[in-house]
Amino acid sequence: MNTSYATSVNDTIPNNILMYHRFDEIKYPSTNIRKEQLVSHLTYLKDQGFKFILVKDLLFPDKLQEKSISITIDDAYLSFYEVGLPVFEKFKVPITLFLNTENIGGQNYMSWGQLKDALNRGVDIQNHTHSHSSLPTLNELEIVNEIEKSQKLILENLGITPNLFAYPFGENSSTAQKIVSQYFDAAFGQHSGAFSINQKYFIPRFPLNENYGSIDRIKDASSVLPFKNVEIQPRNPYQIKPITRYVLDFQEDASNINCFISDFQGSFNQTSTNLNSKLLIELNRLPVKGRLRFNCTKVNNGIFWFGYQYLIN
Numbered sequence: 001m002n003t004s005y006a007t008s009v010n011d012t013i014p015n016n017i018l019m020y021h022r023f024d025e026i027k028y029p030s031t032n033i034r035k036e037q038l039v040s041h042l043t044y045l046k047d048q049g050f051k052f053i054l055v056k057d058l059l060f061p062d063k064l065q066e067k068s069i070s071i072t073i074d075d076a077y078l079s080f081y082e083v084g085l086p087v088f089e090k091f092k093v094p095i096t097l098f099l100n101t102e103n104i105g106g107q108n109y110m111s112w113g114q115l116k117d118a119l120n121r122g123v124d125i126q127n128h129t130h131s132h133s134s135l136p137t138l139n140e141l142e143i144v145n146e147i148e149k150s151q152k153l154i155l156e157n158l159g160i161t162p163n164l165f166a167y168p169f170g171e172n173s174s175t176a177q178k179i180v181s182q183y184f185d186a187a188f189g190q191h192s193g194a195f196s197i198n199q200k201y202f203i204p205r206f207p208l209n210e211n212y213g214s215i216d217r218i219k220d221a222s223s224v225l226p227f228k229n230v231e232i233q234p235r236n237p238y239q240i241k242p243i244t245r246y247v248l249d250f251q252e253d254a255s256n257i258n259c260f261i262s263d264f265q266g267s268f269n270q271t272s273t274n275l276n277s278k279l280l281i282e283l284n285r286l287p288v289k290g291r292l293r294f295n296c297t298k299v300n301n302g303i304f305w306f307g308y309q310y311l312i313n
């Protein structure tokens with residue numbers, strides 16, 4: 001018998017997040033989106049009836065009663081200001097910009113004056129560290145300094161105090177999450193996955209770029225749904241010693257859930273053992289240094305998508 005999965009209105013309504021970096025900078029296809037691609041994305045989302053909301057609204061469940069999309073931009077490249085922002089304004093899409101403060105005013109980066117103008121035009125400006133270092137490589141004091149320095153510069157130059165944070169490269173650790181949680185209400189990664197409030201300090205976002213910028217990608221990114229609450233072991237997204245065994249607890253029958261796992265060397269063959277709500281996964285080789293990604297999906301009146309990213313040292 002097909003039992004209903006939905007326990008609340010949020011389980012059947014997607015409220016996902018997209019992420020862009022550069023606009024019309026064709027030298028950087030892995031972080032760039034061409035203007036005509038962006039226009040096609042926004043046209044599709046508008047035609048499908050998505051409501052555009054700021055990511056900060058995702059923290060309030062009463063704002064999630066209809067399908068929505070939140071668009072975030074990282075790094076404050078000049079091409080966002082010159083090419084991206086006018087397109088978003090034309091489509092009346094509110095934008096959240098995650099800002100790393102050290103590069104401001106540098107070549108191809110926005111200046112404080114341009115940031116002030118963007119703020120006045122309704123862009124929600126949030127924190128993305130000072131130096132854009134990968135946080136797991138820093139000690140606790142260095143992480144605190146990254147946050148406090150950037151918060152201070154943003155307050156001095158723009159008169160605001162960000163309450164949201166995006167990890168550089170989406171990379172973090174349990175330690176980094178703990179420190180970030182003392183300053184911010186939520187924090188965002190760079191891994192694909194449906195939005196869920198259950199991992200408030202490692203929220204997925206769908207990266208869109210020239211290589212992954214098709215309308216099919218937008219269709220998936222905008223429509224996938226979150227699993228109820230997934231526990232992944234190990235939970236620390238930073239692994240000093242690579243391992244091959246992982247446990248995912250989906251808190252529902254996991255027999256029809258498939259996980260695609262990959263690192264810089266490619267995708268893994270894996271042995272998955274299903275024990276009720278759990279998947280015990282054994283990779284066929286050790287992950288290599290760098291990012292290790294889990295993408296687990298289930299098709300059942302919609303596609304459910306759980307994503308997770310580790311950094312292997």
Ligand SMILES: [Zn+2]
Pocket residue numbers: 074075128132168169
């Ligand atoms: Zn960044």
